[in-house]
Amino acid sequence: METILQRFDIRENNSGVSTGAQWLKATGAALAVDSPVDGKHIANVTTADRANYDAVVSQAEKAFQEWRQWPAPRRGEVVRQMGQALRDNKEALGRLVSYEMGKSLQEGYGEVQEMIDICDFAVGLSRQLHGLTMHSERPGHRMYEQWHPLGIVGIISAFNFPVAVWSWNSMLAWVCGDVCIWKPSEKTPLTAIACQRITAQVFAANGVPEGVSCLVAGERNVGEWMANDARVPLVSATGSTRMGKSVGAAVGARLGRALLELGGNNAIIISKDADLDMSLIGCVFGAVGTAGQRCTSTRRLIIHDSVYDAFRDKLVKAYAQLRIGDPLDENNHVGPLIDKAAVSQYLQSIEQCKAQGGRFIVEGGVLEGKGYESGCYVKPAIAEVENSFPIVQHETFAPILYLIRYKSMEEAIALQNGVPQGLSSAIMTLNLREAEQFLSAGGSDCGIANVNIGTSGAEIGGAFGGEKETGGGRESGSDAWRAYMRRQTNTINFSTKLPLAQGIKFDL
Numbered sequence: 001m002e003t004i005l006q007r008f009d010i011r012e013n014n015s016g017v018s019t020g021a022q023w024l025k026a027t028g029a030a031l032a033v034d035s036p037v038d039g040k041h042i043a044n045v046t047t048a049d050r051a052n053y054d055a056v057v058s059q060a061e062k063a064f065q066e067w068r069q070w071p072a073p074r075r076g077e078v079v080r081q082m083g084q085a086l087r088d089n090k091e092a093l094g095r096l097v098s099y100e101m102g103k104s105l106q107e108g109y110g111e112v113q114e115m116i117d118i119c120d121f122a123v124g125l126s127r128q129l130h131g132l133t134m135h136s137e138r139p140g141h142r143m144y145e146q147w148h149p150l151g152i153v154g155i156i157s158a159f160n161f162p163v164a165v166w167s168w169n170s171m172l173a174w175v176c177g178d179v180c181i182w183k184p185s186e187k188t189p190l191t192a193i194a195c196q197r198i199t200a201q202v203f204a205a206n207g208v209p210e211g212v213s214c215l216v217a218g219e220r221n222v223g224e225w226m227a228n229d230a231r232v233p234l235v236s237a238t239g240s241t242r243m244g245k246s247v248g249a250a251v252g253a254r255l256g257r258a259l260l261e262l263g264g265n266n267a268i269i270i271s272k273d274a275d276l277d278m279s280l281i282g283c284v285f286g287a288v289g290t291a292g293q294r295c296t297s298t299r300r301l302i303i304h305d306s307v308y309d310a311f312r313d314k315l316v317k318a319y320a321q322l323r324i325g326d327p328l329d330e331n332n333h334v335g336p337l338i339d340k341a342a343v344s345q346y347l348q349s350i351e352q353c354k355a356q357g358g359r360f361i362v363e364g365g366v367l368e369g370k371g372y373e374s375g376c377y378v379k380p381a382i383a384e385v386e387n388s389f390p391i392v393q394h395e396t397f398a399p400i401l402y403l404i405r406y407k408s409m410e411e412a413i414a415l416q417n418g419v420p421q422g423l424s425s426a427i428m429t430l431n432l433r434e435a436e437q438f439l440s441a442g443g444s445d446c447g448i449a450n451v452n453i454g455t456s457g458a459e460i461g462g463a464f465g466g467e468k469e470t471g472g473g474r475e476s477g478s479d480a481w482r483a484y485m486r487r488q489t490n491t492i493n494f495s496t497k498l499p500l501a502q503g504i505k506f507d508l
C-alpha cells in the first residue's frame with residue numbers, strides 16, 4: 001500500500017481542498033482515515049472551512065467562463081485522456097478503493113472499470129449533445145433548441161462507490177462544459193485525492209483552466225453550503241434518503257436543480273418458473289457483494305410458494321460456503337463493513353427484525369479473532385419476514401437478506417413495490433408472460449427492472465437512478481447528460497416582416 005500512497009502523493013497529513021493543480025491550505029477540521037480491512041490508520045485529511053469553500057467556488061466560477069467556450073469535442077478529447085490515465089492507474093486505484101473502503105479487490109477494479117467506461121461514453125457524447133429542430137408556424141422563421149452548460153456542478157458522493165459515482169457525474173459534466181466541485185464521503189477522502197491527482201496531470205497536459213475539477217473534503221456542512229449556494233446551479237447527491245431530503249429541500253428552496261440518487265430496498269422475485277441455479281448467483285452476489293453496501297444491493301427475495309423451500313435450502317447452503325475476510329485476498333467473497341458505526345447499525349437491525357417477528361435461518365454476528373481485528377467484519381444473515389415489518393421497509397446498509405413468500409404474480413409485484421424506495425428490482429423467470437407483466441406499466445415501480453439478472457451491477461450505458469424515496473434522478477448513460485445542461489429554444493426570423501405568433505395583429 002505504501003507504493004500506492006506514494007504514487008498518488010498521499011502523505012501522513014493531506015489537504016483535502018484543491019482546484020486542480022493547486023492544493024489550498026485547508027483550515028477545517030482533520031479527518032483521520034482508518035482502513036476497515038485491518039483497522040490501521042492510513043492518513044489524515046484536513047477538510048475545507050467556509051473560507052476554503054468560497055475560494056474554491058470563486059476559482060470554479062472563473063474556470064467556467066473559459067471552459068464553456070471550448071468546443072465540446074475538444075473537452076471530449078480531455079476526457080478521452082482521462083480514460084487512458086484511469087486505465088494506467090486501474091490496478092493502483094482499484095487497490096486503494098479496496099483498502100480504504102473495504103470492497104473486494106475484484107469490485108475495486110470493477111469500480112475503476114466503470115470510470116473508464118463512462119469516459120468512453122462521454123467522449124462519444126461530446127459529439128452528440130444534440131438539440132431538436134422544429135417547424136415554425138410563421139413564414140421565414142426557423143426554430144431549434146440547443147443545450148448550453150449550466151456552470152458549477154456540486155457532486156456529493158457516498159463511501160460505497162467512492163470514485164465511480166464521481167466519474168459518472170464529472171465526465172458528463174465536463175463534456176457538457178460544466179465545472180465540478182466534489183465533496184467526497186468523509187469516510188473515503190483518500191481515493192478522492194488520488195482521483196484529483198490523476199485529473200490534475202491530464203488537465204495540465206491539455207491546458208485545462210484551473211478550477212474545472214475541484215475537491216472540497218469535509219463533513220455534512222460542506223454539502224449544506226453547496227445545497228444553499230445559488231452559485232451552484234446543480235447539486236448531484238448520492239447517499240441516504242435522509243441526506244437527500246435535506247439537500248433536495250435546500251436546493252429546491254432556491255429553485256436550483258438537484259439530481260438525487262438515494263436509498264434502495266431492492267427485491268428479486270423468484271417465480272415458480274425460475275431457473276433456480278442461475279437465480280442463486282444473482283441473489284447471493286446481490287445480497288453479499290460489497291458486504292450489502294450497494295444502493296442496488298438485494299435486500300428482499302420474494303419467492304413463490306411452490307419453490308420457496310427448495311430455494312431457501314439452496315441459499316442456506318450457498319451462505320455456508322461464503323468466505324469472509326480480507327477483501328484484498330481474492331479468495332474471499334465478503335469484506336468488512338465501512339466502520340464500527342455500520343456494524344452497530346447492522347446489529348440493531350438484526351435485533352429489531354427479531355423483535356418484529358423475523359426468524360433468522362442464517363444467523364448474523366460480528367467476527368472476531370485473527371484477520372478480523374478491525375471489528376468491521378460481519379456474517380451475512382438471512383431472515384424470514386413479512387414485508388410490512390418496519391425494519392423490512394427500511395434500508396439497512398449491510399448484508400441482511402429478507403425472505404418473503406408469495407402465491408400470485410399480482411401479489412409478488414405488490415410486495416416488490418410495497419416499500420418507500422424505488423431503485424432496482426428484478427424477476428427470475430423463464431415465463432414470458434410473467435416477465436412482461438413485471439416490466440409493464442402495472443409492474444415494477446423502480447428506476448431499474450431486470451429479468452434474469454440481479455438488482456446490482458448495472459452497466460453505465462443505461463440511465464441509473466430510481467423513483468419515490470430514491471429521489472428521481474438519473475445518472476450515467478442514456479440521455480442523463482441533459483440534467484447537466486440548460487435548454488435554450490431559439491427562433492430566428494429571416495423574413496422581411498415581423499409576424500406575431502398565434503395570429504395576433506399588432507400594427508403601428
Ligand code: UN1
Nearest residue numbers: 161294295296456457458
Ligand atoms: C451505488 O451503490 O451507489 O449498479 C451505485 C451497481 C453499480 C453502481 C452502484 N453499477 O450496482
